[in-house]
């Protein structure tokens with residue numbers, strides 16, 4: 235059984251007719267987008283959506299989920315998105331797919347932010363997964379040096395032979411901390427560095443975590 239799909243299917247049950255839905259990015263959000271499209275067809279749900287990435291927007295378009303421009307958004311009722319790590323306090327690392335900035339904007343403007351993960355993403359302490367940080371390409375070497383001074387090993391993300399470019403035209407630096415004991419504090423320090431656009435720590439943002447297990451069951455917290 236696909237644990238990511240199990241979590242996604244469970245979370246999509248929270249969506250009700252007429253809602254504006256934030257679409258996440260990644261291999262778990264993929265299943266949620268598929269399930270949303272299925273529910274629209276099966277139950278005739280009328281929904282509109284905003285997307286956290288060009289990839290998810292393309293998928294939504296293929297599946298017939300109407301994407302509306304942000305200028306037309308009054309409220310985002312619910313956003314369903316994946317994560318790379320989730321700790322016991324429901325703090326997250328996100329950005330493995332490079333979509334963290336748009337994901338954070340959408341999540342922080344949503345009434346409900348539902349995180350869907352398979353059980354392998356649950357950790358005691360964040361940080362084994364390198365923390366993705368979006369930076370502007372201008373003077374990137376200087377910004378990266380500042381990140382290094384926070385105690386991590388920064389690695390510029392590559393896509394094949396060239397630098398990975400986000401949907402916003404920026405770079406991602408994957409910062410290897412190994413252990414992030416105080417994610418809130420670290421997040422605040424990272425944000426003070428000029429050149430940093432956003433980081434992948436999502437602290438006290440998730441309203442619900444849906445965990446999918448290999449046997450197809452889910453745990454909601």
Ligand SMILES: O=C[C@H](O)[C@H](O)[C@H](O)COP(=O)(O)O
Pocket residue numbers: 258259260261262263315316317318328329330331332333334337
């Ligand atoms: O930028 C990507 C996102 O933050 C993803 O939601 C995150 O990386 C989890 O992705 P996946 O569901 O593919 O493991």
